[in-house]
Amino acid sequence: MLKGLAISPGYALGQVYCLRHVQLENIESSTIANGEIESEIERFKSAIEISRSEISQLLELPQIKSSLEISNIFQAHLTLIDDPDLQKEVSKRIREQMSDVQSIVGSVIRDYSNFFRNLPDPQFQGKAIDIMDVGKRILKNCQKRKSSTEINRQFDDGMIIVAEDLTPSEIVGFNPGRIRGIAIEEGTPTSHASILARSLGIPALIQVKSLMQKAHNGNYAIIDGSNGHLIINPDESLRLRYTSELESFRERQQKVLASLSEPSITSDGVEVSLKANIGQLSDLDAVNANRADGIGLYRTEFAYLTRRSFPTENELFQSYAEVIGKINGANITIRTIDIGGDKISHLMGNAMERNPELGWRAVRMALDCREIFVTQIRAILRAAAMAKPGQVGILFPMISNIEELRQIKQILNQAHEDLIKSGEPNPENMKIGIMVEIPSVALLANKFAREVDFFAIGSNDLVQYTLAVDRTNSKVSHLYQPSNPAVIQLIAHVVKVARQHNIKVSLCGEIAGDVRYTVLLLGLGLRELSMNSILIPAVKQIVRNVSFVEAEKLIEPLLHLDTSEEIERALDKINVKLGLQ
The missing domain is CATH 1.10.274.10 (PtsI, HPr-binding domain)
Known part of the structure; x- marks a missing residue:
């Protein structure tokens, strides 16, 4: 049995087809006349x-x-x-x-x-x-290589595609109706291939180590999308067990779709806001289709990454205003630029760093490059002025100390004043928030809560910075543990402080959309989660079948456990007890 990361849920049984790519690396070069x-x-x-x-x-x-x-x-x-x-x-x-x-x-x-x-x-x-x-x-x-047509004919009954990596074109090159499952050695949860697999309802695993060594054409295999397992050449008892699991999963999916239009309310009547993460205007169709309760995180980096020059204030204003105009009055949180100078070196010249994750990025870069930052701030303020009062929140990433936050607020206030002087409309009651993704902020949440209107816990970076682990490094990726006791304690502390100060708190990392952690997050007191909109229906189904009060009681003992493994086991038992797994 091989272990991977499940990025599209479900179960698949079928024959393996090992896909070998057209190689872009190490292409032999021929000199021409x-x-x-x-x-x-x-x-x-x-x-x-x-x-x-x-x-x-x-x-x-x-x-x-x-x-x-x-x-x-x-x-x-x-x-x-x-x-x-x-x-x-x-x-x-x-x-x-x-x-x-x-x-x-x-x-x-x-x-x-x-x-x-x-x-x-x-x-x-x-x-x-x-x-x-x-x-x-x-x-x-x-x-002039051949297409996948001949391969489709070989697998009329369906196949499990195995590859080092996979692209959307390669998925669609096969007949998607014949693809029962996908397993790849590499990949990221947010790649377009992952999105495509989820959209087509194809069970898929990524980051399956030694996959191409262990799997061979014609092997019979099972993908367990609930536990991230790939089982090669299973015995008859496993085949029968997973055939039954597949039938049960299909029945559950029908119930999920049936409840899509229902409100996101726990069984004891607590409203839980399930919002969407977006990066560009085109994401809004999926947001509406999956009935998101608003936009919990609008990443604004695309406008800088895909250009040869910095966007103007009017260009940014128009893009933000267009998004606000298409969400039917729902609340939206716009995060200011969250990348470093090394990632927009095509705009800023040489800005390479040895360790950009701990370097000159986000608000740190913004404070040094005031003109760029003020341009974005003014664009957000102008767009927010078109919305209803309180509809738009502005979110500052990578804050690590109070001094940074106060400098940022001064810039924001000055931008407000300058717009008023120039006769531009200003937003009413625009909320100010910070990403809680650095342990120094989580530990001093009590002080930061006096300065802002809301917290947004960025669990991905909070895990990375708390545990000092690069999840893209295969040698240490096993140490990237969202359920690590230190991480859970920090999240619990931030939520508790937010309640005490009567400010809103949300969580917008990958675990927000992972149904294995939904009860845990509810039990920690979170009432707002933001995720890829495709994941909202499954999370909503969990929310509607859980009592908020019961979740808090069930999760409390987990706060006293010593290891991530212990917490994962306890969480699995809770999910089974509640009939959620």
């Missing part, structure tokens, strides 16, 4: 045209057209293929390096991909895979 340069460039242009046509055809498939979120993935692929900078760079390198088109395409795509792969936010790291997806498609069409 002067007279061959233009023909190589024409080969590239032809591959671009073929790739564009293929993606356009994918966009006409029913399973793509039926989901705007998936459709947006491939629309983004079209945008990248038509990126004039990419096309110019490939042509330029062919001329300057006098190398064949395959090696040049590989090098250019790797450069594009590495830029996003090195960003701290998993959402942006996942984008690197999608850039590689486009690159592999272009390279395949340069090489």
Whole structure:
């Protein structure tokens, strides 16, 4: 049995197909003559045209057209293929390096991909895979490789795809109706491939160690999406057990869908607000489809990462105002830019650091680059002025001490005053909040609560900084434990302090959307969770079947346990007792 991270729930049984990729790395380079340069460039242009046509055809498939979120993935692929900078760079390198088109395409795509792969936010790291997806498609069409049609015919009864990594194009290249499950060695929960798997309802595991060594074509395998297990060549008793589990899971899914329109209220009448995390306007379709109670976290980094120059105040204002205008009066929390100078070095020049996670990022960069920060603050204030009073909250990330927060508030107040002087409308009752993601803030929550209107616990970074572990480093990723007693104690403390000061508190990390932790979070006193909108229906189903008071009583003993493993075991027992697992 192999262990992985479940990113799309459910169970799958079927034969294994090991997918070997078109490789963009270590492509053998061939020198070309002067007279061959233009023909190589024409080969590239032809591959671009073929790739564009293929993606356009994918966009006409029913399973793509039926989901705007998936459709947006491939629309983004079209945008990248038509990126004039990419096309110019490939042509330029062919001329300057006098190398064949395959090696040049590989090098250019790797450069594009590495830029996003090195960003701290998993959402942006996942984008690197999608850039590689486009690159592999272009390279395949340069090489005229075959499609997945023949493979589809081999697995008429369905298959479990096994790969080192996977892209949306590779998933859709197969007939999605024949894909029973997916297991990959690498991957991130927020990659477009992960989103696509969840949207299509395909059980999927990522980060399965030694997968390609252990799994072989034709093996019979089972994916357990509840526990993150891949079982290869199970005996008959396991097959029967998981066939029964699959039937039960399908019945539960029908109940989840049936309760989608119901309010998010516990069985003893406590309202629990389930909000969505978004990064751009296109995310709102999924937000509305999954009946989110608002936007708990609007990440604003995309506007800076995808440009060659800093966005203007009016450009930012228009993008924020458009989002606010499309959420039907629901509350929205807008987080100021949360990346470092090393991630926008294309805008700021050389700003590389040895350890950017502990370096010059978020409000630290903002305080040094006042003009950039004030531009965003003014845009948020102007957009919030168009909303109803109290609808918009502004959220400051990476705060580590009171001095930083007070400086930020001074900048915010000055921006308010400047807008009033210039005759611009100002928002009424805009709430001010901070991310609680650094232990120094969690420990001094009592002092910070006097300075702000709300807390947003960023559990991903809180785990990372509390336990001093880089979850992207495979050698220490096992130490990344959201259920570590220290992390649980910090969350409990922050929630308690927020209650004492009568300010709102939410949690917006990955565990917010993980149904294994829903009872734990309710038991710690949280009444607002923010997550990928796709995860809201399953979390809502748990909320509606749990008593808030009972959850608090059941979770209290967990606060006295010594290890993450003990807490996980106790939590599993609670979920089983409540009939939630």
